[in-house]
Amino acid sequence: MGLTAALAAVTLTLALTDRLGLYINPDSTWFAVAMAVLALAGAVLSFSLPLGEEADHGHNHDHGHDEDHGHASGGVTAGGVAALTGGILATGIVGAIVLIPPATLSAELAMSRDTGTAPLFQGADNVALAATGDTAAFGVGEWASVFATATNPDAFDGDEITLTGFVTPGDDGFDLTRLVITHCVIDAQPARVPISAPDAPDTGEWVTVTGTIRDVDGRLQVQATSVDVIAEPEDPYEY
Numbered sequence: 001m002g003l004t005a006a007l008a009a010v011t012l013t014l015a016l017t018d019r020l021g022l023y024i025n026p027d028s029t030w031f032a033v034a035m036a037v038l039a040l041a042g043a044v045l046s047f048s049l050p051l052g053e054e055a056d057h058g059h060n061h062d063h064g065h066d067e068d069h070g071h072a073s074g075g076v077t078a079g080g081v082a083a084l085t086g087g088i089l090a091t092g093i094v095g096a097i098v099l100i101p102p103a104t105l106s107a108e109l110a111m112s113r114d115t116g117t118a119p120l121f122q123g124a125d126n127v128a129l130a131a132t133g134d135t136a137a138f139g140v141g142e143w144a145s146v147f148a149t150a151t152n153p154d155a156f157d158g159d160e161i162t163l164t165g166f167v168t169p170g171d172d173g174f175d176l177t178r179l180v181i182t183h184c185v186i187d188a189q190p191a192r193v194p195i196s197a198p199d200a201p202d203t204g205e206w207v208t209v210t211g212t213i214r215d216v217d218g219r220l221q222v223q224a225t226s227v228d229v230i231a232e233p234e235d236p237y238e239y
Contacts, residue, residue, distance in 0.1 A: 001042070001043045001046045002043070003091060004039050004042070004043055005039065005040055005043035007036075007039070008035075008036035008037070008039035008040045008043070009036075009040065011032055011033065011035075011036040012033065012036050012037070012040075015029060015032070015033050015036075018234075020032065020033075021235055021237070022185070022236075022237075023184055023185055024181075024183065024184040024185070025181050025182065025183055025184065025239050026239065027239070028183060028184070129142075130142075130143075130146045130150075130156060135159070135161070138161075139163065139164075139178060139238045140163055140164075140165045140176060140177065140178035140180075140191050140192070140193055140238060141178060141180040141191040141238045143161065143163065143193050144191035144192055144193055145191075146220070147193060147194070147220040147221075150220065153215045153218055153219070153220045154215045156213045156215070156220060157213060157214055157215040158212060158213065158214075159212070159213040160210075160211075160212055160213075161210075161211065161212075161213060161222065162208065162209070162210045163176055163193065163208070163209050163222075164178075164206070164207070164208045164209075164230070164233065165177050165178040165192075165193075165206070165207070165209075166178070166204055166205060166206050166207070166232075167200065167201045167202065167203055167204060167205050167206075167207060168190075168192060168203060168204075169200075169203060170192075170194050170195065170200075171194065172194060172196050172221065173194070173195045173196045173197040173198075173200055173224070174195050174197065174200035174201070175192040175193065175194055175195065176192065176193045176194075176195050176207070176209055176222070177190055177191065177192040177193075178190070178191050178192075178236075178237070178238050179191075179236070179237050179238070180237065180238045180239070181237045181238070181239050182239075185237075188237070191238070193221075193222060194219075194220075194221040194222065195209055195211070195221070195222050195224050195227070196211075196214075196221050196222065196223045196224060197209075197223075197224040197227055199227075201227065201229055205229055206229070206230050206231065206232050206233065207227050207228060207229050207230060208227075208228045208230055209222060209224050209226070209227050209228075210224070210225050210226045211223050211224040211225050211226070212225065
């Protein structure tokens with residue numbers, strides 16, 4: 001119960017300091033907070049249970065002490081080892097969550113997860129929206145889907161865009177990359193847009209790129225007119 005309370009307290013603290021988004025999709029914040037409150041309430045209520053009551057299985061203990069309840073007295077049981085091991089692992093996990101400050105996933109992780117394809121959850125709707133010019137809310141994830149799946153790339157030639165992300169290596173300049181989260185950081189997928197620029201910033205640096213989409217032999221890329229190095233945004237993920 002102590003470990004559960006500690007994890008719940010950390011969850012609520014992250015929510016109150018607007019850092020829970022470093023771990024989960026903001027749309028799930030209400031659920032995580034509600035479960036944390038319930039966990040804390042359960043931890044508090046557990047103190048109302050009399051000490052030793054959890055070991056009472058409903059047996060009648062008025063028959064003296066000669067009844068064998070099957071408890072081992074000559075050594076550590078397999079169940080005891082399993083419980084001890086589980087307790088140590090749980091303590092280590094919760095301790096790490098409590099002690100390690102929240103941080104964003106790294107560019108190295110994004111590159112290791114890069115499969116060379118657009119994020120799986122992106123669909124053809126983005127291409128249709130981009131074709132109508134309704135791209136005001138598009139981020140790296142949406143444009144990565146458009147670049148990967150558009151069957152008429154010339155339709156986007158000449159479009160002006162401004163995007164923010166971090167730098168990863170690319171074939172012609174660099175790739176502007178962003179991690180896109182569906183539920184939590186475990187399912188984070190990298191989305192990337194190729195940027196053509198004479199000088200590439202260092203890998204992992206956050207930049208804002210302004211440029212023009214060009215169709216280069218059937219392959220879309222952004223020809224940058226400006227690449228400005230910026231601090232990591234408060235909300236580094238796309239959802």
